[in-house]
């Protein structure tokens with residue numbers, strides 16, 4: 001290995017989300033994996049590497065002690081004194097990351113959740129490295145160092161994003177210049193725009209909208225920072241930077257363009273400001289009010305609370321049964337008891353139906369044999385890293401098979417389709433009971449059975465609805481996808497088929513599903529969630545110029561990296577924008593299911609209830625249903641902008 | 646149970662004098678035969694006993710060095726279940742290579758592999774290089790498809806053939822390298838970074854083209 005170390009920065013950390021079982025309750029600090037970020041060179045060229053402590057051959061100030069597969073590392077650091085960690089060495093390997101310089105597509109510098117600067121590297125094939133946190137600072141310095149290897153171009157829409165430009169070393173100087181913008185306050189950029197409008201506009205249309213937006217925004221800065229604090233629960237040294245991430249996604253520019261002889265007509269649909277949405281606390285035992293006969297007295301309110309804040313984990317075992325139609329919402333305790341008896345009998349009757357098929361019979365019953373094979377294969381590989389399903393010969397694996405086989409008898413026309421075991425697993429963990437899991441699963445399947453039909457028509461319909469929504473909310477991004485062979489939205493297939501199951505941790509998926517099961521605030525709310533994630537990530541896709549392949553990879557790799565609460569807020573914000581916008585096209589209304597003319601009144605009432613009680617008045621006042629269109633015409637070639645009005 | 650033989654990227658060479666070719670490769674085969682596991686072994690040198698089923702499709706890349714040529718594979722790993730069969734053409738469209746996988750301990754999966762081969766020979770690009778992989782070689786004591794039978798079938802249909810094990814890594818590199826060797830590497834220009842063109846800054850209206858998905862030209 002002939003490697004030369006060219007540059008190194010120590011005390012860089014990767015955050016690993018804590019194991020699922022630990023975080024059903026309060027927020028827990030992520031596990032931090034420390035290491036060094038290195039620039040190296042070998043005979044093939046330069047590359048960048050994150051090397052976790054414990055994997056290096058040479059140890060300097062810090063030391064590591066290797067026992068069996070584990071490494072004890074010791075390090076002295078100036079702030080917090082000394083630290084000792086004991087880790088499994090085999091596990092460390094997975095945190096080692098490296099890429100060759102010609103694979104780098106872009107790098108972004110942000111302040112993440114805890115106010116620590118971090119770098120995010122994105123590669124040309126759609127991979128994203130985990131966030132690299134610079135606990136001891138030095139991210140700027142590192143970027144400066146990198147800039148001697150690359151020509152960086154600052155993105156016009158996202159000031160924290162630099163992408164690698166390869167053709168031409170001419171722009172090298174420009175890039176250095178742009179790097180120095182690190183120190184520039186946003187105010188300065190605005191001032192520059194105001195003083196030198198012409199030069200600034202030449203920087204590009206998008207930047208102008210950014211700046212204009214910032215000029216327009218200050219009045220809202222109060223609510224901005226509030227939002228910010230809610231999001232991260234911590235004071236951040238320079239909120240400006242990270243805020244723009246949030247604002248970019250929240251105030252998504254809706255630019256509808258029509259090609260027109262070298263000019264493009266750009267009409268900006270103004271949906272009004274993104275309403276501030278607050279989430280609430282999860283439903284707790286004290287919130288449930290039962291009447292004398294054990295009827296859940298306030299179930300409408302409970303449903304709203306679930307939409308707003310989910311359910312406390314211990315209470316899920318009760319409330320999921322209502323959400324999944326195991327019990328009626330207005331059932332009495334007595335009728336529930338009866339129902340349960342019937343459920344148990346029914347389940348075991350159906351279970352017996354397939355259990356009692358003899359081997360001889362099975363050999364002549366190829367369909368059931370085939371399905372059993374498929375189920376067995378999938379049970380072996382569904383969520384096996386979750387402690388509930390971890391060990392081999394685990395009774396829960398047998399239960400999972402039995403439930404799926406019984407469901408096959410219950411709904412033989414549908415049978416077993418891959419993806420179902422994913423939907424079942426979280427329910428089993430919550431219910432911890434075979435019969436209850438079965439019926440809750442059956443209730444869930446009632447809601448989304450059509451996702452699994454042979455013809456796949458319903459999936460295709462949802463994907464095309466998703467495209468229509470995207471076109472409405474962000475036609476620029478929608479066009480980008482068209483140009484990159486992705487207008488069929490197949491990269492969202494997994495999201496929709498199993499309702500984000502593979503994208504979130506167990507605690508998050510529990511939360512998301514119970515929110516969706518309330519059927520609030522509108523039909524197809526899950527599509528607004530898709531839109532919301534896409535809008536938050538569109539800059540990454542467009543700036544890196546990802547095509548069909550890379551988009552799919554990028555979207556697949558978002559798994560485990562999506563902030564659920566932020567997404568839920570944003571998605572509800574999109575809904576409120578739609579609700580308050582006067583000129584929503586009919587196809588969009590059809591997708592989200594309102595206004596249904598006579599019911600209109602009622603629906604609006606209900607949605608008002610959904611706005612958190614305390615701030616309902618303010619928030620609705622904020623929604624100015626202004627349907628103003630600003631017309632802009634701009635010429636593609638030189639990026640010059642003309643405001644037509 | 647996971648072992649590391651090479652780290653994801655940085656393995657392939659990029660000496661600026663060498664030429665770079667890029668090929669699209671798709672994996673097909675019945676559910677659970679080990680398609681994802683083969684890719685994971687090839688790309689990351691890892692094996693996961695509990696590899697989850699693929700929903701939709703996954704995309705990965707890996708480079709191999711063949712003499713003075715760097716071959717970059719763009720790999721599409723598809724979902725095996727029959728229900729999702731209709732999505733497959735989207736992924737094998739424009740592919741220059743395919744690995745059709747079966748499980749040597751499962752006869753049925755070998756039959757399914759044959760229908761995939763048929764479909765590819767009928768519908769995919771005419772010059773597609775097809776390899777047949779009999780995976781789970783480590784389960785030889787449960788073998789249900791003999792080497793000879795599969796070899797004969799492969800010969801009759803002009804397929805590359807190897808028995809592999811994603812678990813032990815047996816023949817995994819080899820099958821990819823054999824494919825790389827068989828792919829036409831003519832028409833080569835020096836080093837290209839396909840993504841760097843056309844980045845004129847402003848993106849309103851989506852001025853950038855990105856066509857590598859369909860381009861039939863493999864080498865740049």
Ligand SMILES: Nc1nc2c(ncn2[C@@H]2O[C@H](COP(=O)(O)OP(=O)(O)OP(=O)(O)O)[C@@H](O)[C@H]2O)c(=O)[nH]1
Nearest residue numbers: 676677678679680681682694699725781810811812
């Ligand atoms: N013993 C053994 N097991 C393997 C091998 N390759 C894969 N497996 C196991 O077989 C199961 C299925 O492997 P996958 O790679 O998920 O199969 P797949 O073809 O991608 O399946 P789908 O995504 O459903 O189409 C997993 O449990 C793997 O651990 C192998 O070479 N030997």
Ligand SMILES: [Mg+2]
Nearest residue numbers: 680681698699
């Ligand atoms: Mg797979």
